[in-house]
Amino acid sequence: MNWFFIRTIYLKELKDSLRDRRTLISMVVVPTLLMPILMLGFVTVFSTVIKKAQDEATSMVIVGGTDSPGVVAAIKAEKKFKIIEPITDFKKMIMEKRIRLAVEIPAGFEAALKTGEPKTVTFYHYEGEMKSGMGVSEVDRFFRSLRDKTVEIRLTDRGLSADLIKPFQIKRQNVAPPEKVDGNKFGGFVPYLIIILCFTGAMYPAIDLTAGEKERGTMETLLCSPVNRVNIVIGKLLMVLTASISTIMLSLGSMSVSLITGGAMLAGATNGLIPQIDPAGIAGVFAMIAPIALFFAALLLTISLAAKSHKEAQSYISPLLVMVFMPAVIGTLPGVELTMKTAFIPILNVCLACKEMLSGVWHWNYIALIFVSTGLYAAIAVALCVKMFNRESVMFRA
Amino acid sequence: MIEARHLTKTFKDKKRGVIKAVDDVTFTCRPGQIYGLLGANGAGKTTALRMLATLLQPTSGSASVAGFDVVTAAEKVRANVGFLAASTALYGRLTAREMIAYFGQLNGLPLPEIATRTQRLADELVMHEFLDRRCDKFSTGMKQKTSIARTLIHDPAVMIFDEPTLGLDVMTARAIVRFVRECRNQDKTVIYSTHVMAEVEKLCDVIGIIHDGRLVAEGTLVELQTRFGEKDMEEIFVKAVGGEAAIADAVTKL
Numbered sequence: 188m189n190w191f192f193i194r195t196i197y198l199k200e201l202k203d204s205l206r207d208r209r210t211l212i213s214m215v216v217v218p219t220l221l222m223p224i225l226m227l228g229f230v231t232v233f234s235t236v237i238k239k240a241q242d243e244a245t246s247m248v249i250v251g252g253t254d255s256p257g258v259v260a261a262i263k264a265e266k267k268f269k270i271i272e273p274i275t276d277f278k279k280m281i282m283e284k285r286i287r288l289a290v291e292i293p294a295g296f297e298a299a300l301k302t303g304e305p306k307t308v309t310f311y312h313y314e315g316e317m318k319s320g321m322g323v324s325e326v327d328r329f330f331r332s333l334r335d336k337t338v339e340i341r342l343t344d345r346g347l348s349a350d351l352i353k354p355f356q357i358k359r360q361n362v363a364p365p366e367k368v369d370g371n372k373f374g375g376f377v378p379y380l381i382i383i384l385c386f387t388g389a390m391y392p393a394i395d396l397t398a399g400e401k402e403r404g405t406m407e408t409l410l411c412s413p414v415n416r417v418n419i420v421i422g423k424l425l426m427v428l429t430a431s432i433s434t435i436m437l438s439l440g441s442m443s444v445s446l447i448t449g450g451a452m453l454a455g456a457t458n459g460l461i462p463q464i465d466p467a468g469i470a471g472v473f474a475m476i477a478p479i480a481l482f483f484a485a486l487l488l489t490i491s492l493a494a495k496s497h498k499e500a501q502s503y504i505s506p507l508l509v510m511v512f513m514p515a516v517i518g519t520l521p522g523v524e525l526t527m528k529t530a531f532i533p534i535l536n537v538c539l540a541c542k543e544m545l546s547g548v549w550h551w552n553y554i555a556l557i558f559v560s561t562g563l564y565a566a567i568a569v570a571l572c573v574k575m576f577n578r579e580s581v582m583f584r585a
Numbered sequence: 586m587i588e589a590r591h592l593t594k595t596f597k598d599k600k601r602g603v604i605k606a607v608d609d610v611t612f613t614c615r616p617g618q619i620y621g622l623l624g625a626n627g628a629g630k631t632t633a634l635r636m637l638a639t640l641l642q643p644t645s646g647s648a649s650v651a652g653f654d655v656v657t658a659a660e661k662v663r664a665n666v667g668f669l670a671a672s673t674a675l676y677g678r679l680t681a682r683e684m685i686a687y688f689g690q691l692n693g694l695p696l697p698e699i700a701t702r703t704q705r706l707a708d709e710l711v712m713h714e715f716l717d718r719r720c721d722k723f724s725t726g727m728k729q730k731t732s733i734a735r736t737l738i739h740d741p742a743v744m745i746f747d748e749p750t751l752g753l754d755v756m757t758a759r760a761i762v763r764f765v766r767e768c769r770n771q772d773k774t775v776i777y778s779t780h781v782m783a784e785v786e787k788l789c790d791v792i793g794i795i796h797d798g799r800l801v802a803e804g805t806l807v808e809l810q811t812r813f814g815e816k817d818m819e820e821i822f823v824k825a826v827g828g829e830a831a832i833a834d835a836v837t838k839l
Contacts, residue, residue: 195690199679206678206719404674408735410640411673412691413664579641 188421192414196422197429204392204426213391214430218384218438223445244269245287245322248277250311252292258333259292267325281313287322288312300337366465371546375519378472378541381435382515382534385480386487388434389427390504393487396423398500406582416576420488424569427484435476471544475554478561479537483511485568492575495584518542525553533564586774587614587637587743591646594632594798606632608798609646614776614791616742619769621789622778623822629798630778631670634747637776638668651742651774664692667736670747674728677721681712681731684720685738692739699738706734710764726757733764743774750784762788782818796826 204210246269252259263270273280277289291309293299299306308330313319339349361368400406409419487504494500511534517523518538525539536557543550575581594607607629614620624630635641637650639659648655651665675684682703689699707713710730715723720731729749736744746765750758765788768775779785785792785806792809794802802809802825810816813824823829 191693192691195687199676199683199687202683203676203678403677404672405676407640407670408673408675408732409691411638411663411666411668411736412688413660413693414691415660583635583641 189415189418192418193422193425196414196419197425200396200423200426201429204395204430207395210392210395210430214388214433215437218388218434219441222438223441226442227445240318240321243318245325246271247286247322247326248273248280248289250277250289250291251294252296254295255292255297257297261333262290262329265329268329278311281311281319284313284316284318287319288326290326303341366468367547374468374542374545375521375538377545378475378538379515379519381439381472381476381541382479382538383512384435384438385431385476386483386508386511389431389480389484389487390508392430393427393484394491394494394497394500394504396426397488397491398494399497401494401582402496410582417573420569420573420576424481424484424488424572427488428480431480431484435480465545465547468545468547471549471554472541475537475541475544475558475561478558478565479534482533482561482565482568485565485572489568489572489575492572493581493584514538525550530556531560533561537561586616586652587612587620587648587650587776589613589633589637589646589648592633592636592643592648593645594629594636594641595644605798607636607643610795610798610800611646612791612793612800612803614774616774617769617772618790619765619775619777619788621785621792622776622795623780623782623785623792623818624778624795625780625826628795630795631672631747632798633795634668634670634745634776634778637662638666638745639663640668664739665741666743666745667739667741668745668747669732669736669749670745671751672747673732675720675723675731675735678719680717680719681723681727681734682716684731685734688735689738694739702738702740703734706737709767710734710760725752726754726760729753729757729761733761741773744768744776746775746777748779749777750779750781782822786818794822794825801825801827 204214244267248271249259249262250273262268271280271286273289277286280286281289289311291311293306293308295304296306296308298304310323310326312323338352342349342351363371397406400409410416486507490503490507491500494503514532514535515538518535523529523535523539525536525543529539530536530553536553540550540554540557544554589610589612592607592610593605596604596606598604610629610633612620622630622633632641636643636655637648639650639655639662642656650662653661653665655662675681676687679687685703685706686696686699689702690696694702703716707716710733712727712730712734715727720728723731733749744765749761749765753761762784765775765777769790777784777789789806791803791805793800794809802812802821804812806818809818809821809825813821815821815824
């Protein structure tokens with residue numbers, strides 16, 4: 188290895204990439220502008236829709252209840268409920284989303300409250316439909332309150348204290364510091380996001396620096412130089428790594444700014460919506476990401492090198508994206524833990540180790556094992572890339 | 586000095602099986618001499634030149650360039666060769682100056698020397714007007730001049746030109762031909778591949794006719810004219826490769 192040549196190739200690739208509009212878009216514009224705009228846009232639209240649905244009165248039909256005027260009147264008196272007279276079958280009205288739900292009050296309900304005879308109130312709703320679900324929660328809260336009041340009256344009538352059915356209170360007290368709480372909440376999502384950004388950030392430059400060069404005819408020009416192929420590979424690899432890490436940093440930076448400003452705007456919180464995560468955990472995540480970033484860069488360079496054109500390289504890499512995506516998604520699932528088995532599954536192991544570190548748990552034996560094994564995968568990928576660079580059937584494929 | 590001894594290159598093709606792109610080619614090119622490699626498209630010229638430039642490895646046979654073996658001392662060969670082909674393009678997002686400097690650095694030259702040589706090459710090739718413009722905006726002539734400057738920045742002892750005038754206008758092609766002659770005057774070893782007969786007649790000291798991977802005839806223009814009893818290079822070429830039927834047959838194989 189000759190660091191002068193590696194540096195020369197790296198600096199040239201960096202200059203070349205920074206002058207390429209497509210690289211700039213994928214490396215800078217998308218993570219810094221598009222992602223926050225999309226994220227903020229999504230949060231704004233989502234919160235507006237939810238707020239509107241919450242502010243809207245729950246439109247519903249009361250089925251029965253003619254002999255329970257007091258209950259019906261109490262429902263009607265609630266400002267949150269809007270009682271609709273059924274013009275057709277109430278089930279059809281729910282299906283057509285003209286009402287959120289229907290409440291069936293059984294015959295003799297009000298009388299039964301006094302006599303103590305058990306009765307069943309039925310809610311007819313549209314499962315999976317957001318507004319219907321919200322309506323059910325509202326009506327459920329009303330009837331639970333009615334049930335509690337009825338129990339209280341019954342106990343009072345018998346000269347018993349209302350505390351009889353609540354012999355003790357339950358109180359929850361969090362002992363974990365906020366950074367550990369947020370670490371647990373976001374522990375799965377952060378490494379997933381970083382791994383996806385790490386891969387997607389490396390994709391375009393890896394294709395451009397290999398298949399792109401072959402397509403434009405500059406690869407042969409470069410190979411005419413007396414520089415050893417190892418130096419060429421390392422120089423290009425460093426550029427792909429730079430793009431990958433820049434994408435992560437720019438994305439995380441812009442997301443933090445969006446969460447602070449957007450969160451303050453939407454939630455009114457002074458610190459915005461930014462989670463408090465242990466800095467040691469974040470440092471640990473970046474340390475674990477380093478070998479996987481190198482692995483991705485070398486793997487993408489190797490695969491792209493086998494292609495003759497940009498288009499062909501993209502068709503090779505697309506299935507790989509799914510292969511990276513899947514373990515990263517699995518890592519976010521609750522219940523998927525770091526074990527001796529999962530510690531050997533590439534990508535998933537890094538996700539799980541990062542998840543643990545962010546929640547303040549440091550399994551040093553697993554961390555060392557994953558770091559070394561990922562580093563080994565990266566070294567194999569780099570060696571493979573150098574081997575491919577030396578294969579004329581790859582470099583001069585007809 | 587270039588010495589090719591029984592140089593052979595085979596490729597495996599899924600449809601056509603094993604293809605002999607270059608078949609037992611032997612020739613020598615000396616300093617201060619332009620060796621013209623004349624052949625139709627697909628005759629094996631580019632493969633032969635790529636082997637000399639160490640981009641491809643010979644299947645059998647050997648070659649030495651500037652005293653170094655193309656297999657065992659490939660990097661030293663490349664340090665002594667300027668290879669210019671239609672397939673060696675420029676980095677479109679770099680300026681001509683940056684492109685030349687990049688290859689100067691890759692050849693281990695210090696920056697002040699690169700600057701001096703760039704200046705001289707720009708003078709010789711009349712490049713000052715576009716030296717600081719990006720290569721993707723260049724005309725074919727500007728690109729070719731920049732490519733020549735890129736190949737000459739490290740002042741190699743051996744120049745390999747693979748169809749350098751392909752697609753160029755008359756004036757630029759003349760300038761390139763003039764430059765190739767200049768290389769010979771500077772005592773460089775020059776190998777020049779083309780399928781343009783007139784260029785061979787005007788330029789080359791020794792002509793090798795390559796057909797179907799094999800070197801079918803070799804000699805000075807006068808020697809070839811005497812051997813084939815023809816004055817015209819095109820007629821000599823047709824006779825050397827075995828008549829028009831052989832050319833047609835080679836074309837159908839492509």
